[in-house]
Amino acid sequence: MNVLQRLLSGGGVRVPHHKDTANYPTEHIPLPKKIVLPMSQHVGAPCEPCVKKGVRVYVGTMVGRAPSAMSMHIFSSVSGKVTAVEPILYKAGRGDMVVIIETDGLQTVDPSITPPDVHDRESFIAALEVSGIVGMGGAGFPTDIKVTPKNLSEIDTLIINGAECEPYLTTDNREFLECPDSILFGIRSCLKWLGIPSALICIEDNKPAAIDLMTRKTEKDPQISVKVLESRYPQGAQNVLIKNATGRIVPRGARHTSVGVMMLNVTTVSSIGKFLETGMPLVTKRLTVAGDAIENPKNLEVPIGVSIDDVVNYCGTTEEAGKIIIGGPMMGEAQMDVNYPITRQNNGVLVFGKKSSARPIATPCIRCGRCVNSCPMGLCPVDIRNAYVEHNAQELDRLMADLCIGCGTCSYVCPAKRPLAPTVTLAKTFLKTHSNREKR
Ligand code: SF4
Ligand code: SF4
Known part of the structure; x- marks a missing residue:
């Protein structure tokens, strides 16, 4: 059976839903004192800040201009004054520029905002x-x-x-x-x-x-x-x-x-x-705030640029956080700093206690095949892992490691708690780098 036939035959896994907030209407959090707008909130090159310190901005004012087609302008979610345009170390060592805005509490809308004239x-x-x-x-x-x-x-x-x-x-x-x-x-x-x-x-x-x-x-x-x-x-x-x-x-x-x-x-x-x-550009985002360390799980609409800390404090916690994830538990990203801002791609903040977020200890593979049967792309994660360890690009190509979508299912189902998904992601990057070198 080839990969595409296996994809047709299913894969995937039933996971506990934990969708306790499904019936919770969206609430609005109080306006924060400041917001921080990173210039990288899309796949393309970062935006260039187009406001300076001291400038007054309104809800919907452009603060970051897209330098290329693969980028998207960034707009202020609050009215107030720009207090800084500065670099920060943002997310796992990556640098970025941010525009920091002190809110004035008025939420005055930018006077230039009008519905677009769309006729073709x-x-x-x-x-x-x-x-x-x-x-x-x-x-x-x-x-x-x-x-x-x-x-x-x-x-x-x-x-x-x-x-x-x-x-x-x-x-x-x-x-x-x-x-x-x-x-x-x-x-x-x-x-x-x-x-x-x-x-x-x-x-x-x-x-x-x-x-x-x-x-x-x-x-x-x-x-x-x-x-x-x-x-x-x-x-x-x-x-x-x-x-x-x-x-x-x-x-x-x-x-x-x-x-x-x-x-x-x-x-x-x-x-x-x-x-x-x-005509109001995207300036707010709905988030699910949940996890076993959150006191009052909620759905919140927040201004883009509010800190994770502001969001978590609004919902309260029951214990010290062991892990804070932006996004879902399967594909989300663990955060290093609660001062990081919420960006326009984010849709959840999950906070887990120390016990539930403890890293499992990996044991040797027992060749049970669960990772293979559950991969939605019909891949063989255990073999991809082995080929990656040997840096065997030809074998990784044969195993179609490039088709991995990083869903985490293989890690989730593995009874030996082997970290398969991150290794397959590394294998995918290795294969891509190797293929690019071959093309040169
Ligand atoms: S992370 Fe990749 S290899 Fe693992 S189950 Fe998902 S698609 Fe398959
Ligand atoms: S699920 Fe884990 S133990 Fe089973 S074959 Fe895959 S890597 Fe080995």
């Missing part, structure tokens, strides 16, 4: 270029680039990714329940201006209220339908969702648009709808 495809794309919207599933890919693939005329399906398969996180679920009309306006705008015939709203079956609401709201719309999917991690991974929603398999090394689909996260498409209605 070009004006739609031009509007998205200044919307501040990037992929909200965590990728941070600029949305104006995402919706303009070279083969746009071949796209027949817009997939709305509302799977939200990571345990604990319920922000997309709340987006469905609290902003269904913005979601539908965003979808209809994309279909209309991009010329895509139909949309599939994909939701896991552990979100019955969202399924019911979106089904009722779309039953008379021949272009939009709801696709209910099994709750199985990582259902929301791009290639997995495309296969399960449409039966199409993205070939190795190809983009998902090559099989005629475009995929947008549900909060991304909702943000498009909100921006088209108001």
Whole structure:
């Protein structure tokens, strides 16, 4: 059985959902005293700060200008005064520039904010270029680039990714329940201006209220339908969702648009709808704050740039944190410093106590094959690990290590607690570096 056949046959794993906040309406936290806006909040080159210390800014004022198409402008989420534009050591040794703004408590909206004039495809794309919207599933890919693939005329399906398969996180679920009309306006705008015939709203079956609401709201719309999917991690991974929603398999090394689909996260498409209605660029973010050390788990809407500490303090803690994760427990990133700011790609803050976050001790592989059977991409993580240890690029290529999506399933299921996923990620990077060298 080859990799693509195995992908067709399933994989993935059932994980405990821990979605206790699914029915918690979104709350707003009190305005923080200051916000910190990193210039890297997307996949491309960092933005260039376009404000100076002492300047007054408003909600929606541009503070970081995108230097290239793969970047996205950054806007202030508060009104107040810029107190610093300075470098910081941000996230695991990476440097960045930040704009720090002291809030004035007034939340005055920038007077230049007006709904964009959208009347054709070009004006739609031009509007998205200044919307501040990037992929909200965590990728941070600029949305104006995402919706303009070279083969746009071949796209027949817009997939709305509302799977939200990571345990604990319920922000997309709340987006469905609290902003269904913005979601539908965003979808209809994309279909209309991009010329895509139909949309599939994909939701896991552990979100019955969202399924019911979106089904009722779309039953008379021949272009939009709801696709209910099994709750199985990582259902929301791009290639997995495309296969399960449409039966199409993205070939190795190809983009998902090559099989005629475009995929947008549900909060991304909702943000498009909100921006088209108001002209306010993306300045706030919904977060699920949960984990066994959080006293009052919540869904919060926060200004982008608020600190992790402000968010956690609002919800309270029951014990000293052993680990703080931004994102979900499977693919999220452990944080070194609670003063780090929330960025526009973030969708959760999870705080775990010392006991539950203790690192397991790895023991020798017992050749049980669970990592192989559960890999959603049909890979053989244990063999990839062995090839990486031997720095065998040819074998890594044969094992298709490049197809790994970093979902963490192999580590999760391994009874020997072997850290397979991080090793496969290293193997993937090694293979890429080696292939690039070969091409030179
Ligand atoms: S992390 Fe990579 S190798 Fe491991 S299960 Fe996920 S896709 Fe497969
Ligand atoms: S799941 Fe763990 S113990 Fe089982 S084959 Fe894979 S690496 Fe070995």
